[in-house]
Amino acid sequence: xxxxxxxxxxxxxxxxxxxxxxxxxxxxxxxxxxxxxxxxxxxxxxxxxxxxxxxxxxxxxxxxxxxxxxxxxxxxxxxxxxxxxxxxxxxxxxxxxxxxxxxxxxxxxxxxxxxxxxxxxxxxxxxxxxxxxxxxxxxxxxxxxxxxxxxxxxxxxxxxxxxxxxxxxxxxxxxxxxxxxxxxxxxxxxxxxxxxxxxxxxxxxxxxxxxxxxxxxxxxxxxxxxxxxxxxxxxxxxxxxxxxxxxxxxxxxxxxxxxxxxxxxxx
Amino acid sequence: xxxxxxxxxxxxxxxxxxxxxxxxxxxxxxxxxxxxxxxxxxxxxxxxxxxxxxxxxxxxxxxxxxxxxxxxxxxxxxxxxxxxxxxxxxxxxxxxxxxxxxxxxxxxxxxxxxxxxxxxxxxxxxxxxxxxxxxxxxxxxxxxxxxxxxxxxxxxxxxxxxxxxxxxxxxxxxxxxxxxxxxxxxxxxxxxxxxxxxxxxxxxxxxxxxxxxxxxxxxxxxxxxxxxxxxxxxxxxxxxxxxxxxxxxxxxxxxxxxxxxxxxxxx
Numbered sequence: 418x419x420x421x422x423x424x425x426x427x428x429x430x431x432x433x434x435x436x437x438x439x440x441x442x443x444x445x446x447x448x449x450x451x452x453x454x455x456x457x458x459x460x461x462x463x464x465x466x467x468x469x470x471x472x473x474x475x476x477x478x479x480x481x482x483x484x485x486x487x488x489x490x491x492x493x494x495x496x497x498x499x500x501x502x503x504x505x506x507x508x509x510x511x512x513x514x515x516x517x518x519x520x521x522x523x524x525x526x527x528x529x530x531x532x533x534x535x536x537x538x539x540x541x542x543x544x545x546x547x548x549x550x551x552x553x554x555x556x557x558x559x560x561x562x563x564x565x566x567x568x569x570x571x572x573x574x575x576x577x578x579x580x581x582x583x584x585x586x587x588x589x590x591x592x593x594x595x596x597x598x599x600x601x602x603x604x605x606x607x608x609x610x611x612x613x614x615x616x617x618x619x620x621x622x623x624x625x626x627x628x629x630x631x632x633x634x635x636x637x638x639x640x641x642x643x644x645x646x647x648x649x650x651x652x653x654x655x656x657x658x659x660x661x662x663x664x665x666x667x668x669x670x671x672x673x674x675x676x677x678x679x680x681x682x683x684x
Numbered sequence: 685x686x687x688x689x690x691x692x693x694x695x696x697x698x699x700x701x702x703x704x705x706x707x708x709x710x711x712x713x714x715x716x717x718x719x720x721x722x723x724x725x726x727x728x729x730x731x732x733x734x735x736x737x738x739x740x741x742x743x744x745x746x747x748x749x750x751x752x753x754x755x756x757x758x759x760x761x762x763x764x765x766x767x768x769x770x771x772x773x774x775x776x777x778x779x780x781x782x783x784x785x786x787x788x789x790x791x792x793x794x795x796x797x798x799x800x801x802x803x804x805x806x807x808x809x810x811x812x813x814x815x816x817x818x819x820x821x822x823x824x825x826x827x828x829x830x831x832x833x834x835x836x837x838x839x840x841x842x843x844x845x846x847x848x849x850x851x852x853x854x855x856x857x858x859x860x861x862x863x864x865x866x867x868x869x870x871x872x873x874x875x876x877x878x879x880x881x882x883x884x885x886x887x888x889x890x891x892x893x894x895x896x897x898x899x900x901x902x903x904x905x906x907x908x909x910x911x912x913x914x915x916x917x918x919x920x921x922x923x924x925x926x927x928x929x930x931x932x933x934x935x936x937x938x939x940x941x942x943x944x945x946x947x948x949x950x951x
Contacts, residue, residue, distance in 0.1 A: 446857065447860075450856060450861030450865075451861035452861070454862070454864040454868075455864070457868045461877075464872065468883060469729070472733075472739060475732050476729050476732055477728040477731070597706070600711045604710060604711075614721075614725060617728075618724050618725055
């Protein structure tokens, strides 16, 4: 089979996206309520953050606004996963019921086709909230707004977003082997809440674990430091986009391997 | 022998959840990771604040409070809203309504097996872990009895709130959005995310008038008191009892009125 180019996939993506949005619009009430729910989640996260810092001015050397910066960064970093890989949540049922077989017969990349089927528009609310938080923290910290800083932010944000995508994809793929893998996916989902804290609060053992084994420190801390404290970044911060890409590639191979093991339950 | 029919449902629930051993295992791992995060986060928060007690809570108090709040959450989370929502969408609710037991009771007792397995799989291990970790800082005396009573009332309140929210699903056809809103509000305003002692006074006054603090804050505050006299504990328990009875009545009535609204697609 001839390999299809990037432009081909982009065109297909928007075609499928349009279909998905059409079907979402026929459940308008559900869409609005879900979006409000998403905004609720973000507000509650922010309120608990605020309450915590009312009582404690700093956490291991990081001020309120610096923590807010990392918080905004982590929100933006997980947004692509929320919006574009949301169909991973349905994978378990589709493998269980055998409906997954329909994806295997298309002459395009299986992973691409599966994930493109659903675009989670309520993640856009989170995107707006994340941008707001980040801009506010940026202004309050008095960080310089130079083209270089903005470029750095975009590049390292893009790299960081692969990490959550990798964790979620790998967790979802576990359903090819495990019955009732909901808890695995739920666990990966909860990691995003841990991502906003500086890795320095942990003891060395857990620093190692959260850097190399469950790489949540790459969701916000290491890449975020590039913009937040450019003078004291470590090599890991520089490497973070590469590490994100590698993790995502491995997770993708794992997912595809699982899919190749898929035996339909028949119907 | 009236209780026998209820316990038959409990037994079925235990057997069902024991079927998914691996899922249980992942959940225990997830809770362990959460425990680690909470421990290090608050340790560094208290270290930054110079140790001692903040708002009348020491580091150990906060740790016990938050860790057991999570354990209680896992224990009490019955996914009622999801269950009702899904039963409405699939039409299974029609069969449940025909059962010789009120739907409210049927749903509660068919989950009750989960209480037993969750107690042994998550609550008890967490309780032991936190007792060991804090070198026996959890007072083990008469307060445990009050705590048990308080948790029973909390389960009733929590279930009633869930049932009210689930009933709303009859009208909205949105499950995710409704459920996430409920979860966010309950977790924040009940003190499960941040102990209520840290809330600003004005917010605290509002929260005290709401039923949510009776779910997590009430039992956990009781647990942290060493050898409380009945006079100290009774007001808290009395408030819980009022909410439990009130919300039970409200949720039953609301369900009865709403049942006329039911539309089920197909069968």
